[in-house]
Amino acid sequence: MTESPPARIFADSAEACRTLAAELAGLVASINASGRPAVLGLATGRTPIPFYAELIRLHRAGELSFARVVTFNLDEYLGLPAGHPESYHSFMRRELFDHVDIPAENVHIPDGTIPPDQLDAHCAAYEDAIRAAGGIDFQLLGIGRTGHIGFNEPGSPRDSRTRKVELDPITRQDAAPSFGGLDHVPTHAISMGCGTILEARRIALLAWGKGKAAIVKEALTGPVTDRVSASFLQEHPDAAFYLDAEAGSDL
Ligand code: PGA
Numbered sequence: 001m002t003e004s005p006p007a008r009i010f011a012d013s014a015e016a017c018r019t020l021a022a023e024l025a026g027l028v029a030s031i032n033a034s035g036r037p038a039v040l041g042l043a044t045g046r047t048p049i050p051f052y053a054e055l056i057r058l059h060r061a062g063e064l065s066f067a068r069v070v071t072f073n074l075d076e077y078l079g080l081p082a083g084h085p086e087s088y089h090s091f092m093r094r095e096l097f098d099h100v101d102i103p104a105e106n107v108h109i110p111d112g113t114i115p116p117d118q119l120d121a122h123c124a125a126y127e128d129a130i131r132a133a134g135g136i137d138f139q140l141l142g143i144g145r146t147g148h149i150g151f152n153e154p155g156s157p158r159d160s161r162t163r164k165v166e167l168d169p170i171t172r173q174d175a176a177p178s179f180g181g182l183d184h185v186p187t188h189a190i191s192m193g194c195g196t197i198l199e200a201r202r203i204a205l206l207a208w209g210k211g212k213a214a215i216v217k218e219a220l221t222g223p224v225t226d227r228v229s230a231s232f233l234q235e236h237p238d239a240a241f242y243l244d245a246e247a248g249s250d251l
Contacts, residue, residue, distance in 0.1 A: 160193030
């Protein structure tokens with residue numbers, strides 16, 4: 001049974017980010033009021049940057065506290081130490097964590113320097129930590145031109161879990177400018193699986209710009225298939241796409 005998630009199309013990314021950030025602040029407050037921390041799944045890439053800027057603005061305005069927020073990031077490049085400027089550890093500090101009141105011990109990001117013989121155990125421990133936190137209340141996603149969510153490239157099974165993945169050539173090409181050339185882009189990553197992501201209670205996928213319009217349409221209206229991992233969101237009971245006018249222009 002498939003019923004497409006709603007596509008919420010906004011005039012621009014700023015309006016989409018304001019809307020979703022206000023919704024998220026309300027969700028965090030209501031979960032905290034029920035007596036427990038809110039568990040957020042976070043994403044990296046160009047897309048969430050204006051969303052994180054809006055969360056920081058709400059925090060500075062006294063409208064959102066991360067004091068009782070626990071986070072799990074989707075993925076990390078294999079081979080990059082946390083201090084590398086292109087690591088997702090660095091990204092998250094720069095774009096969000098350094099600017100809000102989140103306790104360091106509440107932050108979880110896969111370790112890109114884990115030795116090969118410890119990788120499976122590291123991934124299993126990541127899944128265990130999500131479960132121990134009570135599962136993810138809200139998962140933020142971008143979408144790659146391959147249709148990936150996290151780094152679940154074409155062929156990633158519906159029930160995949162956190163694991164080592166190989167990056168698609170298109171994904172590596174898209175990352176090449178920020179790495180100063182394709183040769184510097186890692187070939188592998190650790191990523192939450194499609195199954196991990198789909199267990200989140202609520203999911204918001206963000207996409208901006210004409211370059212995402214075709215894959216957004218395919219994910220929302222095409223077949224549910226492991227060739228486009230975002231298409232699995234069609235089967236999620238509480239997922240929505242937050243789009244600017246250009247990303248929604250093929251719908
Ligand atoms: P982008 O990446 O936000 O940099 O476009 C999205 C993604 O690959 O998920």
